[in-house]
Amino acid sequence: KSVEPEETYTVEENNNWIPKKESYSQKYYDILEKRKDLPVWKQKAEFIEKIKKHQTIILVGETGSGKTTQIPQFVVDAGLVKPNTMVGVTQPRRVAAISVAQRVADEMDFKIGEEVGYSIRFEEKTSSKTFMKYLTDGMLLRESMHDPLLERYSVIILDEAHERTLSTDILFGLIKTVLKKRPDLKLVVMSATLEAGKFQKYFDNAPLMQVPGRLHPVEIFHTPEPERDYLEAAIRTVISIHKSEGEGDILVFLTGEEEIEDTCLKIQREVKNLRLDPLTTLPLYSTLPIYQQSRIFEPSEHRKCIISTNIAETSLTIDGIVYVIDPGFSKQKTYNPRSRVESLLVSPISKASAKQRAGRAGRTKPGKCYRLYTEKSFREELEVQTHPEILRSNLSSVILQILRLGVTDLVHFDWMDAPVPETMMRALETLHYLGALDGEGNITKTGEIISEFPLDPQLAKILITSPTFKCSNEALTIAAMLSVPNVFQRPKDNRNDADAAKKNFDHYEGDHLSLLNVYHAYKKNQENTNWCYDNFLNFRALKQADNVRSQLARIMSKYKLSLESGDASSRYYYQNIRRCLATGFFMQVAKLEKKNQYLTLGDEQSVIFHPSSGLTKKPEWVIYNEFVLTSQQYIRTVTEVKFEWLMETAGAYFNDMCAGQNPPKKTKDIIEKNRKYLSTNNYNNNNNQKR
Ligand code: ADP
Numbered sequence: 001k002s003v004e005p006e007e008t009y010t011v012e013e014n015n016n017w018i019p020k021k022e023s024y025s026q027k028y029y030d031i032l033e034k035r036k037d038l039p040v041w042k043q044k045a046e047f048i049e050k051i052k053k054h055q056t057i058i059l060v061g062e063t064g065s066g067k068t069t070q071i072p073q074f075v076v077d078a079g080l081v082k083p084n085t086m087v088g089v090t091q092p093r094r095v096a097a098i099s100v101a102q103r104v105a106d107e108m109d110f111k112i113g114e115e116v117g118y119s120i121r122f123e124e125k126t127s128s129k130t131f132m133k134y135l136t137d138g139m140l141l142r143e144s145m146h147d148p149l150l151e152r153y154s155v156i157i158l159d160e161a162h163e164r165t166l167s168t169d170i171l172f173g174l175i176k177t178v179l180k181k182r183p184d185l186k187l188v189v190m191s192a193t194l195e196a197g198k199f200q201k202y203f204d205n206a207p208l209m210q211v212p213g214r215l216h217p218v219e220i221f222h223t224p225e226p227e228r229d230y231l232e233a234a235i236r237t238v239i240s241i242h243k244s245e246g247e248g249d250i251l252v253f254l255t256g257e258e259e260i261e262d263t264c265l266k267i268q269r270e271v272k273n274l275r276l277d278p279l280t281t282l283p284l285y286s287t288l289p290i291y292q293q294s295r296i297f298e299p300s301e302h303r304k305c306i307i308s309t310n311i312a313e314t315s316l317t318i319d320g321i322v323y324v325i326d327p328g329f330s331k332q333k334t335y336n337p338r339s340r341v342e343s344l345l346v347s348p349i350s351k352a353s354a355k356q357r358a359g360r361a362g363r364t365k366p367g368k369c370y371r372l373y374t375e376k377s378f379r380e381e382l383e384v385q386t387h388p389e390i391l392r393s394n395l396s397s398v399i400l401q402i403l404r405l406g407v408t409d410l411v412h413f414d415w416m417d418a419p420v421p422e423t424m425m426r427a428l429e430t431l432h433y434l435g436a437l438d439g440e441g442n443i444t445k446t447g448e449i450i451s452e453f454p455l456d457p458q459l460a461k462i463l464i465t466s467p468t469f470k471c472s473n474e475a476l477t478i479a480a481m482l483s484v485p486n487v488f489q490r491p492k493d494n495r496n497d498a499d500a501a502k503k504n505f506d507h508y509e510g511d512h513l514s515l516l517n518v519y520h521a522y523k524k525n526q527e528n529t530n531w532c533y534d535n536f537l538n539f540r541a542l543k544q545a546d547n548v549r550s551q552l553a554r555i556m557s558k559y560k561l562s563l564e565s566g567d568a569s570s571r572y573y574y575q576n577i578r579r580c581l582a583t584g585f586f587m588q589v590a591k592l593e594k595k596n597q598y599l600t601l602g603d604e605q606s607v608i609f610h611p612s613s614g615l616t617k618k619p620e621w622v623i624y625n626e627f628v629l630t631s632q633q634y635i636r637t638v639t640e641v642k643f644e645w646l647m648e649t650a651g652a653y654f655n656d657m658c659a660g661q662n663p664p665k666k667t668k669d670i671i672e673k674n675r676k677y678l679s680t681n682n683y684n685n686n687n688n689q690k691r
Pocket residue numbers: 038061062063064065066067068069070099100103297314315316317318319
């Protein structure tokens with residue numbers, strides 16, 4: 001067995017600081033054999049020569065060719081990582097950052113979090129020894145706020161560039177400037193699709209390196225007729241493959257957690273009913289706990305059927321997949337700047353995505369891809385490419401970050417694709433109403449602090465105003481609870497008990513306050529290991545919330561925002577918390593219309609409370625955390641507020657909304673009517689309530 005791969009390049013002095021192991025584990029050698037088979041491995045020398053010669057290179061290779069796991073190691077071997085710096089590798093997805101960092105730590109025989117680490121929002125696993133770090137693109141963007149020249153990195157690898165996430169797009173522009181100021185910095189842009197020409201051009205004609213794919217042929221089947229129910233069709237197809245096709249694992253692309261878990265159960269039920277051979281069904285989505293994610297990669301005694309979101313399209317490579325089932329949908333962000341509504345919608349995928357998905361079947365041997373749509377709709381209905389996220393997102397958070405970095409001329413920022421002007425205007429307006437920007441568009445002290453919190457600006461604003469309402473402890477808890485996966489569990493076979501358990505925590509004035517109740521109860525019962533289970537609560541999510549809360553508290557104290565609580569027995573206790581919530585959420589307000597129907601102000605959508613809401617009464621005014629569109633239009637996580645609080649905190653916002661050339665008519669009427677009512681009813685009395 002060869003101990004070290006043959007090396008055809010010279011290792012430089014720089015490398016001496018990287019710890020060398022005396023001996024390696026058996027696992028190391030086992031993986032090494034597999035690594036040598038990866039397509040990129042053959043081009044190691046070529047890669048090293050290129051990256052030494054050029055500051056930026058674009059690297060394109062099929063998913064699974066070894067880009068994400070091998071290239072950072074090549075960079076280290078080439079001696080490009082200077083002492084006490086790192087190679088940073090961005091990933092659009094948290095799951096991928098963790099999973100790949102773990103894999104590479106194994107490959108190099110290190111313990112994760114030591115030499116090789118990762119960093120995602122609210123979770124950093126690195127040490128002073130770390131020289132290789134996988135991090136989400138959003139985290140690198142955040143780091144650049146305090147390290148604008150990215151000086152802790154010698155090499156930056158922007159991975160999955162073809163995904164064109166919002167953060168990656170912004171990093172393109174920022175790093176392009178940094179490269180000019182730091183001739184010693186190297187950049188590798190990696191992509192799974194051949195659309196690299198655009199990247200090359202953008203990065204001043206950077207050279208392209210291509211890793212030939214090692215794809216086996218994939219036979220593609222379309223359904224002759226459109227499918228009415230893609231879930232039912234997907235289950236049927238899994239069963240028929242399992243019954244009559246040869247060896248090989250199955251990968252099904254679905255759109256979200258609930259759908260995936262549900263389908264896993266249904267498939268298991270079918271397999272049992274039909275008395276088929278056992279089939280191992282494995283879900284894969286972003287909030288899946290880590291120990292469950294790793295099961296995807298472990299060998300299984302039986303045929304595996306992995307049911308995944310888009311994560312498995314290019315971010316994670318799972319060996320052994322021979323059959324792919326592609327219903328043709330994914331959850332995609334859309335943003336309507338006019339109504340300011342950003343939502344996740346199940347939408348048809350693009351042709352490029354469909355091709356990537358099919359490719360997953362041909363990794364290890366010839367495979368088959370079953371598209372649950374007609375060939376005609378593939379040809380005529382699917383868009384060629386998915387639109388970059390920057391064209392379909394609310395930009396307020398990233399725009400604040402860019403401004404914070406000192407970029408003032410947003411129009412002339414070096415966008416790869418410039419955002420729609422209206423979207424940009426909306427973002428600036430939002431920031432202005434939140435007090436993050438002054439009249440001239442300069443960032444304010446409040447704006448500076450808002451940008452420090454890894455939260456939506458609205459939530460950050462609430463934390464900043466919370467000391468004045470004597471509820472910063474409570475606001476922290478609410479912000480933390482809103483930043484973790486849903487804490488309420490609702491198992492399919494036990495919905496009634498789960499709903500009954502949830503009722504115990506419901507607060508009659510709002511779901512935000514219920515979250516507070518859950519957190520307090522959790523803290524009281526922390527020692528009792530069964531408590532979460534008995535109450536249908538997600539223990540991991542609550543633990544995470546606790547951790548997030550302390551991180552946010554640290555930022556609060558850094559900016560001298562005092563941690564206070566009011567007197568819980570006072571009648572103003574909950575009222576103050578609700579008033580505080582209004583200072584951030586005034587752009588997400590709904591007014592009761594009739595019965596249980598609400599109208600959202602501004603965008604004038606007709607909505608009802610999400611069934612998960614515990615708010616049984618129907619208050620005149622509510623703020624909400626999310627607008628959800630499924631079979632119905634819902635608002636989720638709602639809390640009662642008062643009209644005068646909204647006027648008090650955001651009068652200008654509502655004035656502007658009603659002024660304009662084309663004001664939303666119903667909204668304008670509502671506001672004017674209520675204002676009149678307010679002024680005739682002792683406004684002052686209401687307003688002088690004790691805090
Ligand atoms: P690319 O980035 O080009 O898509 P990767 O570097 O992610 O390719 O993957 C290369 C190979 O590494 C895969 O084919 C797979 O066999 C292996 N691999 C990656 N991650 C894991 C993991 N977590 N567990 C086991 N094998 C893995």
